[in-house]
Amino acid sequence: xxxxxxxxxxxxxxMGQEVIxxxxxxxxxxxxxxxxxxxGQKVEFLVSFYNNEISEKSEIFDDQFSVERPDGSNFTxxxxxxxxxxxxxxxxxxxxxxxxxxxxxxxxxxxRLSIL
Amino acid sequence: GENVExxxxxxxxxxxxxxxxxxxxxxxASNYFPWYxxxxxxxxxxxxxxxxxxxxxxxxxxxxxxxxxxxxxSLHITETQxxxxxxxxxxxxxxxxxxxxxAGTRLFVKA
Numbered sequence: 001x002x003x004x005x006x007x008x009x010x011x012x013x014x015m016g017q018e019v020i021x022x023x024x025x026x027x028x029x030x031x032x033x034x035x036x037x038x039x040g041q042k043v044e045f046l047v048s049f050y051n052n053e054i055s056e057k058s059e060i061f062d063d064q065f066s067v068e069r070p071d072g073s074n075f076t077x078x079x080x081x082x083x084x085x086x087x088x089x090x091x092x093x094x095x096x097x098x099x100x101x102x103x104x105x106x107x108x109x110x111x112r113l114s115i116l
Numbered sequence: 117g118e119n120v121e122x123x124x125x126x127x128x129x130x131x132x133x134x135x136x137x138x139x140x141x142x143x144x145a146s147n148y149f150p151w152y153x154x155x156x157x158x159x160x161x162x163x164x165x166x167x168x169x170x171x172x173x174x175x176x177x178x179x180x181x182x183x184x185x186x187x188x189x190s191l192h193i194t195e196t197q198x199x200x201x202x203x204x205x206x207x208x209x210x211x212x213x214x215x216x217x218x219a220g221t222r223l224f225v226k227a
Contacts, residue, residue, distance in 0.1 A: 004159075031213070042220060043152075043160060043205060048213035056213035091159050102148025102167075102209035107159035 002026045004108035006092050012114045013082050021077045021111045023092030032075045033093040033105060034067065036060065043091065049075065079113075087115045118143040120208045122218030130226050135196050137221045139206035140188040148209040149189050151180060154220075155202045163204075164191070196225045 005024045013019045025032050034046040047057040049067050066078045075094075079086055089112050093105040119142040129135050141149075147168035152160035166173045166180045166189065173180050177196075182189040193200055206218040 033213070033215075043207075043217040045214045045216065050213075058214065093159075102150070102165075102211065102215065104150065104162050104165060105215065107152075107161065109157070109159045 004092055004094055004106050006090075006108035006111050008111060009109070010112045010114070012116060015084055015115050016081050019079050019082055019113065021079075021090050021092075021113070023075045023077075023108060024073050025075055025092065025094030026096075026106055027073070029094035029096050029106070031055075031095045031097065031103070032067075032069070033095075034077045035091040035093065035107075037089045037091065037110075039088070046077075046090075082113075082115045084115050087113060089113070118146055118208055118210055118214075118216045120206060120216050120218040122206050122221060124221060125219065126222045126224070128224040128226065129196050131196060131198060133196055135193045135200070135223055135225075137191045137204055137206065137223075138188060139190070139208075139218050140186075141208040141216075142187070143208070143210055144184075144187065145210045146187075146208040147211055149180070149182060150207050150209075150215070151178075151191050152205045152207065152217075153202045154205065160205060193223075196223075198225050198227050201225045 032049045037043045047061045048055045064080045089110045091110045093107045095103040095105045122139045150165040153163045154160045177194045179192045203220045209215045
């Protein structure tokens with residue numbers, strides 16, 4: 001069964017450094033998402049992306065964050081200047097389409113980001 | 117905006133018993149409600165979903181019910197097995213791109 005893959009599984013970065021998290025969505029999917037899960041807390045929506053542009057973003061997704069689909073297979077999340085509170089598990093997800101009323105999203109296994 | 121409340125936060129059942137997890141949502145415009153299972157070290161995995169034009173949906177040992185008037189929906193797992201032990205998340209979507217998750221329920225199934 002096709003799956004969403006994320007790399008690396010664990011990223012350790014010094015505070016203030018830039019970090020790029022990478023995702024390969026399912027190949028025929030058109031909608032891509034990033035979520036964040038701080039340890040022990042709920043999964044939080046960050047951003048959705050379609051047709052090479054952001055379709056929706058949350059208040060968490062400020063100017064320090066950006067997303068890109070640099071080629072036909074990768075989808076990346078960049079944090080420009082990391083803060084301690086950015087430490088979390090970051091999940092990428094993709095969906096085949098977008099129906100009014102939502103569409104099943106398939107999640108990767110996440111990248112654990114640790115900011116020192 | 118949408119808010120999804122989930123309870124209980126922890127649920128322990130004996131193998132073979134049923135487990136019920138309940139969620140409420142705040143935005144009456146919400147019309148899609150997925151449930152996810154998250155095992156240790158893994159991402160959330162969709163196990164069942166329901167749309168607002170349906171009151172109940174079943175898939176083998178798993179069922180979900182939706183009460184639009186009361187704005188709550190529930191996950192029912194029958195004949196629980198040790199491999200059902202995981203964290204379960206409910207979620208709501210108003211038809212946009214943002215899915216709002218509940219806080220999660222840690223289910224323990226004791227053999």
